[in-house]
Amino acid sequence: MAAMTSSARPLLNRRLAEFGTTIFAEMSALAVSTGSINLGQGFPDTDGPEEIREAAVRALREGHGNQYPPGPGIPELRTAVAAHQQRRYGLSYDPDTEVLVTAGATEAIAASLLALLEPGDEVIAFEPYYDSYAACIAMAGGRRVPVTLRPHHEDAAGFRLDLDELRDAVTDRTRLLLINTPHNPTGTVLTREELRAIADLAVERDLLVVTDEVYEHLVFDDAEHLPLATFPGMRERTVTIGSAGKTFSFTGWKVGWVTAPPGLVTAVRSAKQFLTYVASGPFQYAVAEALALPDTYFEAFRADMRAKRDLLATGLAQAGFEVFRPAGTYFITTDIRPLGEADGFAFCRALPERAGVVAIPNAVFYDHREAGAPFVRFAFCQRAEVLEEAVQRLKALAG
Numbered sequence: 001m002a003a004m005t006s007s008a009r010p011l012l013n014r015r016l017a018e019f020g021t022t023i024f025a026e027m028s029a030l031a032v033s034t035g036s037i038n039l040g041q042g043f044p045d046t047d048g049p050e051e052i053r054e055a056a057v058r059a060l061r062e063g064h065g066n067q068y069p070p071g072p073g074i075p076e077l078r079t080a081v082a083a084h085q086q087r088r089y090g091l092s093y094d095p096d097t098e099v100l101v102t103a104g105a106t107e108a109i110a111a112s113l114l115a116l117l118e119p120g121d122e123v124i125a126f127e128p129y130y131d132s133y134a135a136c137i138a139m140a141g142g143r144r145v146p147v148t149l150r151p152h153h154e155d156a157a158g159f160r161l162d163l164d165e166l167r168d169a170v171t172d173r174t175r176l177l178l179i180n181t182p183h184n185p186t187g188t189v190l191t192r193e194e195l196r197a198i199a200d201l202a203v204e205r206d207l208l209v210v211t212d213e214v215y216e217h218l219v220f221d222d223a224e225h226l227p228l229a230t231f232p233g234m235r236e237r238t239v240t241i242g243s244a245g246k247t248f249s250f251t252g253w254k255v256g257w258v259t260a261p262p263g264l265v266t267a268v269r270s271a272k273q274f275l276t277y278v279a280s281g282p283f284q285y286a287v288a289e290a291l292a293l294p295d296t297y298f299e300a301f302r303a304d305m306r307a308k309r310d311l312l313a314t315g316l317a318q319a320g321f322e323v324f325r326p327a328g329t330y331f332i333t334t335d336i337r338p339l340g341e342a343d344g345f346a347f348c349r350a351l352p353e354r355a356g357v358v359a360i361p362n363a364v365f366y367d368h369r370e371a372g373a374p375f376v377r378f379a380f381c382q383r384a385e386v387l388e389e390a391v392q393r394l395k396a397l398a399g
Contacts, residue, residue: 034352048249056286065281073101103279104254105243111272121175128365159186182215187326199231223327253283315391
């Protein structure tokens with residue numbers, strides 16, 4: 001018989017006690033057990049470009065990256081990241097001192113917050129937010145302060161930021177703004193005016209900024225992705241996070257990066273080296289080649305996702321949802337109240353039996369759970385035939 005501990009103290013520390021098994025694990029298991037189409041978790045059901053996969057195979061065979069790569073990342077990838085930022089946005093970064101390769105964007109977020117926060121520091125983030133934000137802030141001993149993006153029901157134009165609410169949220173204890181654009185889960189892409197106001201506030205209150213821009217290449221229609229670091233006074237105070245997973249559809253490779261001034265990169269690396277130390281050696285060589293793909297790749301990728309967005313958005317509307325058509329990412333947020341529902345958790349847990357489709361309740365991304373209760377997120381990064389089948393199944397809700 002195993003020995004019993006003599007203390008009644010919980011095994012999980014209080015900083016993480018509020019975080020149980022993620023909703024993604026629960027809903028993915030439900031998809032398997034019911035044979036449902038999984039439109040919950042956000043990863044593609046096809047691989048990215050064949051030439052990039054072959055670049056990874058070539059690196060493996062030639063012995064590149066099979067042992068520990070350099071701590072900051074291989075020079076080829078750091079150079080490619082810097083070239084990408086210069087070519088796309090006119091941002092100049094030194095590959096040797098201002099670029100850091102990470103084990104995906106999730107580690108970049110964790111390392112940034114662990115490095116830059118002291119216990120008790122306040123972090124402002126836009127809710128609904130990607131669930132790792134809350135956990136990483138907690139692990140760093142910070143205090144999260146949500147500013148809620150609110151839906152525009154009158155024209156289904158999406159969720160918008162209240163700049164007055166943002167300004168009012170800043171206190172003398174605020175250390176950092178955690179910005180995500182294009183925004184998961186709402187699909188909001190912050191406008192030039194909104195970003196300028198955020199930049200002015202950060203400069204005025206001397207705040208650090210971490211920007212999660214992993215969906216930078218997935219913006220649609222008239223939306224434009226503008227890195228916050230391009231605004232006056234922001235390059236020197238901004239940690240920008242990018243990722244290969246979302247852009248090249250190789251999410252399992254876990255290759256992300258940070259670009260920032262030397263002092264911030266050094267700080268983030270100080271934390272990162274005690275997390276994974278290094279990761280994804282051979283894949284770093286392949287991602288370096290991927291970042292140099294011609295603009296036609298990025299344009300075709302965006303057009304494909306836009307067509308899938310339109311397919312699923314139309315089907316969801318026909319099924320009776322109110323649809324907030326996203327300006328970016330590969331997620332669609334819907335309102336279930338037109339279906340006579342109000343509890344997203346109950347709706348998503350019942351949906352596999354009702355329609356053979358899995359979605360995610362947006363309330364998991366909120367501190368103010370009631371604000372997210374009627375909203376449900378669907379991912380459209382699947383093959384068109386899978387989305388078409390999901391749309392057919394969801395029609396059961398309408399009739």
